[in-house]
Amino acid sequence: MAGIGWMRIGARGSARAAAPARPPDWNRFGAWRRAARSAGRTHHPDGRGNPSRSRRTLADQAGQGHRLAHPRKERTAPGRWRAVSRRLVRVTALLATLLTAAVGIVAAPALAAEDRHLLYEARFLGLPVGDVAVRLNATETHYRIAVNGRATGLLWTLRGLRVHRSAHGRRAADGRLRPDGYRDAWQGWDDGGETVVRYHPAAGLPAPVPRAVKNGRPVRRMPDAARAGALDPLSALQTVRQRVAEAAAAGIPDPQQMVVPIYDGKLRYDARVELAPPQTVVVAGQPWRARVATVGLVPRAGFSDRHAAEWRGGGLRLTIMDHVKAIPLRLEVDQGWGAFALEYLGPCAAGAATCPAPLGDSPTPAAAGD
Secondary structure (H helix, E strand, O other), rough: OOHHHHHHHOOOOOOOOOOOOOOOEEEOOHHHHHHHHHHHOOOOOOOOHHHHHOOHHHHHHHHOOOOOOOOOOOOOOOHHHHHHHHHHHHHHHHHHHHHHHHHHHHOOOOOOOEEEEEEEEEEEEOOOEEEEEEEEEEEEOEEEEEEEEOOOOOHHHHHEEEEEEEEEEEEEOOOOEEEEEEEEEEEEOOOEEEEEEEOOOOOOOOOOOOEEOOOOEOOOOHHHHHHOOOOHHHHHHHHHHHHHHHHHHOOOOOEEEEEEEEEEEOOEEEEEEEEOOOOOEOOOOOOEEEEEEEEEEEEOOOOOOOHHHHHOOOHHHHHHHEEEOOOOOEEEEEOOOEEEEEEEEEEEEOOOOOOOOOOOOOOOOOOOOO
């Protein structure tokens, strides 16, 4: 069949049509190469770059490319190895690209470094009752969070209430937080209190154990095993922020779920977090693209039966900016006897009177700049 085809090609205006057929020399240009292309033959096994696809050859009509129009020439051993090596190079490059992309998504250091000073307004039953300043500081290896609040209006006049919470720790290579300490303090006109939590390694337990001291006295409400591996409330908030930042960096809009173990110096509970898909929310009159986290609290240790029953029906809602910054925009807590909320107002300007100072820096609002 191949000989007949070549005879037909050579018969076009040539007396050498009956001569034995010669395969085309693809290293040469000229009539032989043009004749081979017009007959549907090609040096590409898959027919790439062959104009005969528009000439309706038998192979085209059969829908099998040019595998039927021209028997595939057997490659020599060196040619076969060159083809195999080229394919291996292409596959290796593709796998390297996919692996690099996957590593970039999984190990991208969301919230890698930040230093933010944010101002919030506290509201109870919709009425303003205080100002809250939040300081978020993080490097690649450490983090620190500080919350300072001060009552305003009638609540300040009656109680003179100021609160402080802070947490600090280390960041592991995989992004997980390893808290080192937590402090919860408050001060009024006539009284005050402080709870300090430190993390200590314990024999036989896989994670450090938080141990609390309240007003100078150790807190012993549960065994060490019940507290091992639990985070403080502020480190738990930072963990949720990291999840939102990672999803925003990777462009993942799907709902997210996570469980964060928490110990606040008195109680041990789990926070079951459900992150909704991104949506537009309005906070302090300004629209934001954010994720709403619905947090259910599950008592684990340190609760009375009545207290545990109250907590099982409660929880909170946390709205976080859908961005690598992951700034908390709103915190809502329904305490049964009233709704409490924190709303983001903007950055704290240096020396602003409305940004509360930490406890001990100034005894009265007047000294703080009011």
